[in-house]
Amino acid sequence: MPLRTLETWPHGAIMLDAEHTRFALWAPDAFDVSVELEDEQSLPLLPQANGWFVLNTRCPAGTRYRYNIDGELQVPDPASRAQAGDIGSHSVVVDPLAYQWQHNDWPGRPWTEAVIYELHVGVLGGFAAVEQHLARLAELGITAIELMPLAQFPGERNWGYDGVLPYAPQSSYGTPEQLKHLIDTAHGHGLAVILDVVYNHFGPDGNYLHRYAKGFFREDKHTPWGAAIDFRQREVREFFIDNALMWLLEYRFDGLRLDAVHAIEDPNFLQELALRVRQETEPARHVWLTVENEHNEATLLEQGFDAQWNDDGHNALHVLLTGETDAYYAEYAERPTEQLARCLNQGFVFQGHFTLDGTPRGEPSGHLPPSAFILFLQNHDQIGNRALGERLHQLTPPDALKAATALLLLSPMIPLLFMGDEFAAEQPFQFFTSHHGELAGLVREGRRNEFAGFSAFADPHKREQIPDPNDLQTFEASRPLLTGNAHSAMHDFYRQLLQIRRREIVPRLPGTETQGTEVLGFGAISAHWRMGDGSELRIDLNLSGTPVVHHPQAGATLLFAQPPQPELLTQGVLAPYCVLVSLTPATPLHPVNGERL
Incomplete structure (x- = not known):
């Protein structure tokens, strides 16, 4: 597996050989930078063009170090x-070649x-503990695990979206080798392994970049987490692109999920990242490259990215399943069935449609294959962002x-589960930090104030019952059995x-196209896809x-029924809380003129 060269991987402590390391820090607002080694050596870095400070020195793997900025501040x-x-x-200086891979091919x-x-990873007990679940997940039929962000964050407990050192796997989870x-x-x-990465902000604690x-x-653009990252700067772009390549090349992750790319101001950064990865x-x-994107930019899914998390589909399904219409579910309160139908037929619900505040959202997506959309009934956000x-x-x-x-797992969209779904785990997944x-x-x-707009927590005294994210018990309660x-x-x-x-859907997925979705009644739809074969x-x-009228498909084979009653396929009525999944073979070609019969 090729590794980046010094010329193309400029940031950080890069080993030159077994005994020597190059230290490089982009610090355009510093006058002097030195590297402070654990043996109390203080070695000045040499200033270079464009704000760089660099030093090649004798320094083996495992050496601990910090940077000293202008003799005033020590930083990681x-x-x-x-x-x-x-x-x-x-x-810590890390040797990227130290681990001996067993599955090189x-x-x-x-x-x-x-x-x-x-x-x-944290609630399951760390990297080594996650390994104990792999055989079971593979036997279940899972083909990929997706790890919530691993970048080093403050403390030992966090969802991972407050990371401040994007290249360092969280130390409380284990070592890079683990x-x-x-x-x-x-x-x-x-099993493939995907990593959730956060390239839209740094966490609020432990980030010293503003100093040097x-x-x-960029102070002229702000995100919900503060000043936007300035991707106009080549050094900044390389910092994050190199990070993506490190995870894919050195750690051999099989894909990345980019968090909240709608908060990335530069329109070209994502395309450049995807191009460089390819x-x-x-x-x-x-x-695999996937995104979370409130802007529903279908064009991004034609520029090197495989798929987007389809929050629209989740939100419509959640309203139909629970009746909840608070906060962001209000956008799906009036016509959730029609919105679910549009999702199954065209991908996004909002494709330039106006939201409740009168602003358009999204781009047309009906031309994209169903596999460009990741569907889920819940994920870390949709569980953990409940009070x-x-x-x-x-x-x-x-x-x-x-x-x-059954809709989730048998539709042509890509299904995503959250840990514990398969056991209907009783434990909550709450928001926790340290x-x-x-x-x-x-x-x-x-x-607690986030939930002031929810009817159940309009009373301030009710909001006091929302668990404290920093309480250790909030974290412990979120460990699923x-x-x-x-x-x-x-x-x-x-x-x-x-x-x-695996048997009936996956082999037919390449080349699949939607064939329309019909609304049968409130909460009831009939969706059709022309599969690749x-x-x-x-x-x-x-x-x-409530039961609804249902017109069965002649010649169809029933793949699955819930409740499990095959006669439901021919009764002409779709019972309450029912799903029928059927497959009609391709129409054979006429032996003479090759036309469909």
Whole structure:
């Protein structure tokens, strides 16, 4: 596997050989920079053009170091490959070749095979502990695990979106070698591994770039987290592109999910990142690039990115399943069935349509294949951004949830599960951090005030019951119990559906096109797709408590029914909380003129 060269990987401490390291820091607002080694050596870095400070020196792997800025401030390396502890501790020189890979020929998996399982490494106990789940997930039918962000953050507990050292795997989860071992082991089980990366901001604690590299930010543009990152600066672009390439080339991740790219102001950065990834990864490898993007930019999915998380589909389904219409669900309150139909037929719900505040959102997406959209019933956001972190099975009728799960796992869109879905885990997934002092109080109160617009928490006294993100118990309560027989029926239900997907859907996915979706009644739709082999996949779904008229497809083979009653296919009525999944073979060619019969 090729590694970047010194010329193309400028940031950080890069080993030249077994005994020597090059230190490079972009610090255009500093006068003097030195590297302070753990043996109390202080070595001045030499100023270079364009704000760089560089030094080649004798320094083996494992050496701990910090940078000293103008003799006033000691800081970690912003491109630290590992931390000896928290963000305030020493950075560590890492040998990228130290780990001995066992599955060197792993090529990845085609995107159409993706069944993604999102998980949080911390609540599962770290890199080594996650390995204990891999065999079970592969047997279930999962083909990829997606790790929530790993970039070093302040403290030991965090969702990961407050990271401040993007190159360093979180030290409380394990070492770089342990992360590589997790990925290597996953590949041995046939599992791809995706990493969620945050390129739209740095966390509020432990980021010192404003002191010596103000060029990382632009004060004329702001995001919800502060000044926007200035991707107009070549050094800034390279910092993040090199980070993406490090995860893909050195750690051999199979893909990246870019968080909230709508908060990235530069319109060309994402296209350049995708182009560089495609250029610098081996052509035979399957490398997946996906995004979260409130702007629903369909054009981005034609510029090197494979798919987008489809929040529109989730939101419409959530309103139909729970009846909740608070906050952002208000956009789906009036016509959720029609919006779900549009999602299944065209991808996005909002494709330039006006939102409640009168602004247009999104781009036309009906020309994209269904596999350009990642569908989910819940994820870390949709559970954790609830005040109490309840899971969907605690909010909706069991039969309705089973019907929606069949839609998720058997539609041509790419399905994503969140850890614990397959067991209907009772444990919540709450928002947790480990901030201290004034910041801890601000985060706690900010979290509670987020729910002032929800009817259940309009009373300030009710908001006091929302768990404190900094309380250790909030984190401990979010550990899912993923073993045992308490929910084996749900586990078997997922296994059954994923076996059908692997056998009947995945081989037909390449070349699939939507064929239209019909609204049958409130909460009820009939969706059709022309699969790559010419067959027709049909999903008839009723998420309401009222039966609706249903016209069965002649000659169709029933792949799945919930409730499991095959006679439902021919009764002409779609029962409450029901789903029928059927497949009609391709019409054979006429033996003489080649026309369809």
